[in-house]
Each structure stands twice: as C-alpha cells, then as structure tokens.
Amino acid sequence: MSTVVLPDGEFRFSGAGAAYASPGKPFTSRIAYAAAHVVADPRADNTPGAPAALDWEATLAFRHHLWAHGFGVAEAMDTAQRGMGLDYPATRELVRRSAREATGPIVAGVATDQLPPGPATLDEVRKAYAEQLADVQATGATPVLMCSRHLAATARHADDYLDVYASLLREVDGRVVLHWLGEMFDPALAGYWGADPVSTVLRLIEGHQGKIDGIKVSLLDEAFEVDLRNRLPAPVRLYTGDDFHYPQLIKGDSAGYSDALLGIFAAIAAPAAAALRALDAGDEREYDRIFAPTVPLARHVFGPPTFYYKTGIVFLAWLAGHQSHFTMVGGLQSGRSPQHLATLIRLADAAGVLPDADLAAFRARAWLTTVGVTQ
Numbered sequence: 001m002s003t004v005v006l007p008d009g010e011f012r013f014s015g016a017g018a019a020y021a022s023p024g025k026p027f028t029s030r031i032a033y034a035a036a037h038v039v040a041d042p043r044a045d046n047t048p049g050a051p052a053a054l055d056w057e058a059t060l061a062f063r064h065h066l067w068a069h070g071f072g073v074a075e076a077m078d079t080a081q082r083g084m085g086l087d088y089p090a091t092r093e094l095v096r097r098s099a100r101e102a103t104g105p106i107v108a109g110v111a112t113d114q115l116p117p118g119p120a121t122l123d124e125v126r127k128a129y130a131e132q133l134a135d136v137q138a139t140g141a142t143p144v145l146m147c148s149r150h151l152a153a154t155a156r157h158a159d160d161y162l163d164v165y166a167s168l169l170r171e172v173d174g175r176v177v178l179h180w181l182g183e184m185f186d187p188a189l190a191g192y193w194g195a196d197p198v199s200t201v202l203r204l205i206e207g208h209q210g211k212i213d214g215i216k217v218s219l220l221d222e223a224f225e226v227d228l229r230n231r232l233p234a235p236v237r238l239y240t241g242d243d244f245h246y247p248q249l250i251k252g253d254s255a256g257y258s259d260a261l262l263g264i265f266a267a268i269a270a271p272a273a274a275a276l277r278a279l280d281a282g283d284e285r286e287y288d289r290i291f292a293p294t295v296p297l298a299r300h301v302f303g304p305p306t307f308y309y310k311t312g313i314v315f316l317a318w319l320a321g322h323q324s325h326f327t328m329v330g331g332l333q334s335g336r337s338p339q340h341l342a343t344l345i346r347l348a349d350a351a352g353v354l355p356d357a358d359l360a361a362f363r364a365r366a367w368l369t370t371v372g373v374t375q
Contacts, residue, residue, distance in 0.1 A: 002357040013357035020270035021355040023068035033072040034265035035079035052090040052329040069273040072105030079263040085330025088114035099139035108141040149188040158194035178215040247291040297347040311335035338371040
C-alpha cells in the first residue's frame with residue numbers, strides 16, 4: 001500500500017521514481033560529481049560530540065550507486081558532515097576506502113578539521129592542510145581544497161589566503177579543485193578570501209593555472225556564478241555547487257556552461273543522470289522536463305538554515321532504500337523538523353527520486369508514527 005497520512009492529510013505515492021531506477025552510461029558533455037553523504041552505524045554511539053562510527057558497507061554501496069549512474073563521487077565534502085559530526089580519523093578512512101573501491105572518478109576534500117576548535121596560527125593551518133593533502137594524494141583521489149574555518153578566523157587580508165594556498169599548490173602532484181563555500185552553508189566562513197574575494201580567487205587561479213582543474217562555487221547566486229565563470233582563464237572549469245539554479249547553470253548559455261559538484265545529486269541521482277544523458281543527446285526539452293520537478297525538492301532540502309540540508313539528504317536515502325535506518329553521525333537526524341521532512345516526502349515523490357513507492361510509504365508511515373502522526 002503506497003498511501004500515508006501526512007500532517008496535512010492523506011497522500012498517495014505516484015511511483016514516478018520507477019522510471020529512473022536503472023543505471024546508465026557516463027556523461028559526455030558535462031563533468032558531474034555527486035557529493036555523497038555517510039551512513040552512520042545505527043548500533044554505535046553517534047551522539048553529538050562522539051567519534052563518528054560509520055556503516056562502511058552501506059556507505060560504500062551508496063558510492064557504487066552514484067558511479068553506476070555515471071557520476072563521479074565527491075568524497076568527504078560538507079555533505080559527508082565535515083565539521084558537523086564526521087571527525088578527521090573517520091574522514092581519512094572514508095577517503096581511503098572510497099578511493100580503493102572507486103569504479104569511476106573521485107575527488108576528495110582537504111581541510112583543516114583535525115585542528116581543535118578555536119584560534120590557530122597561519123603556520124598551523126598550513127600544516128593541517130598539508131597533512132590532509134598528503135593523505136588524499138596517497139589514495140589517488142583528486143584533492144578538493146576546501147574552505148577552512150580556521151583560515152577564515154585567522155587570515156587578516158587576501159595575501160594570507162594566497163600564501164597558504166600557494167604553499168599547498170607547490171606540494172600538489174597533478175591538479176586540484178578549489179572550493180568556495182558560502183556562509184549560508186557554514187556561517188564560520190563569512191568573509192572568506194578577504195575584502196575583495198573575486199580578485200583574490202582570480203589572482204590565485206591566474207598564478208597557478210597549471211595546478212588548478214577548476215573551482216567549485218556554492219554561493220546560491222546564479223548571476224554571480226555566471227560572471228565568475230566568464231572571467232576564469234581557460235581551461236579552468238567552474239563546478240557549480242548551486243543547489244538552487246543547477247539546471248540552467250549546467251545547461252549554460254552562448255558564453256559557456258558550468259560543470260557540477262553538487263550535494264543535491266546525492267538525492268536525485270537517477271533522474272539527474274537521465275537529464276544529463278538527454279543533454280548529451282542534444283535534447284534540451286527532455287533535460288528541462290526531467291530536472292524541473294527536482295528544483296522545488298532541492299530548494300526545500302537546502303532551505304534555511306542551509307547547513308542542515310544533510311538531514312534531508314539522509315532522510316531521502318532512507319526512503320529510497322539506500323540504507324536501512326534514519327540515524328546520522330552527531331545525532332543530526334534531529335536537524336530538521338517533522339513538518340520539513342513531511343513536505344520533503346511530497347516533493348521527493350514528484351521529483352521521481354523514490355524508486356519503490358511501497359517501500360517509501362512503509363518507511364514514511366513508520367517514521368510519521370514516531371513523530372505523532374497517526375497512520
């Protein structure tokens with residue numbers, strides 16, 4: 001039975017997700033990475049402040065799901081709860097295991113989160129970044145130089161950012177992806193890159209083009225991203241991290257397009273893959289049709305406070321059958337209200353991200369009962 005009682009009334013699942021359940025070939029016209037979440041071990045003490053304990057089998061199975069649909073995996077990014085429950089020992093092991101099992105492209109986050117909270121010197125920030133960079137390079141994954149809370153708190157002007165990043169780029173074998181995460185995703189990153197951030201970013205890229213594959217931009221500002229994209233020197237790519245405007249940014253315009261490194265792709269992998277293959281075939285109408293119902297879902301998942309979007313990603317993974325439970329490291333399953341998640345059920349069904357309507361309904365009924373909605 002695929003009917004549930006939501007807080008605002010009865011709802012029947014459509015079964016639309018069955019149309020997109022099959023994996024497919026890799027994409028040819030765009031590079032697309034999905035930032036993957038982690039699956040907590042439900043038997044472990046994953047309470048706030050406890051060391052993260054993962055269900056490795058389920059965590060890695062989800063990555064194989066993404067590779068099978070044609071995506072690259074963006075490992076150990078903020079979607080994996082970096083700075084919100086996933087400690088660095090677990091992060092390092094996550095990157096190692098994912099890289100070892102990779103059947104498609106993989107990039108992995110490099111940050112400074114092994115440092116204790118609080119003040120750090122620029123030298124301590126450099127050393128922390130360098131340690132993680134060496135760990136990622138040892139796995140063969142492409143490093144993503146993530147924004148650092150410690151650097152944001154310590155840097156006093158643009159040259160501090162440039163000096164730290166330049167020291168890292170001198171140590172890189174191959175290329176890296178830069179990372180620009182807005183404060184809506186992490187308030188501790190306010191003011192990142194200094195007083196004139198665009199100038200700082202362009203100076204960094206222009207001075208190290210041979211070491212930079214691209215930059216991931218997560219600012220939820222379409223016009224800003226297009227302007228920055230048009231100012232990047234070739235062949236540096238812009239990887240959109242805009243979970244609000246991704247269809248038009250990926251499709252692009254006469255001046256160019258964005259590739260993608262997106263958290264929402266973890267939740268909408270099957271329809272997103274179908275849309276990207278339609279774009280490969282030159283069928284923009286089908287591309288638009290498939291992506292259209294995913295946008296209201298994405299805007300809800302990433303609604304304010306945006307940094308709790310991970311809760312919605314994991315809830316959807318559970319409803320879709322990618323894991324057996326709805327618990328998270330750091331107890332983050334409490335990060336969204338029952339009302340928010342109930343709305344997510346309707347939007348996920350409309351977007352075609354739930355391949356088994358009966359399973360989704362069974363799990364939704366069980367969860368709704370626990371939050372006081374009688375079934």
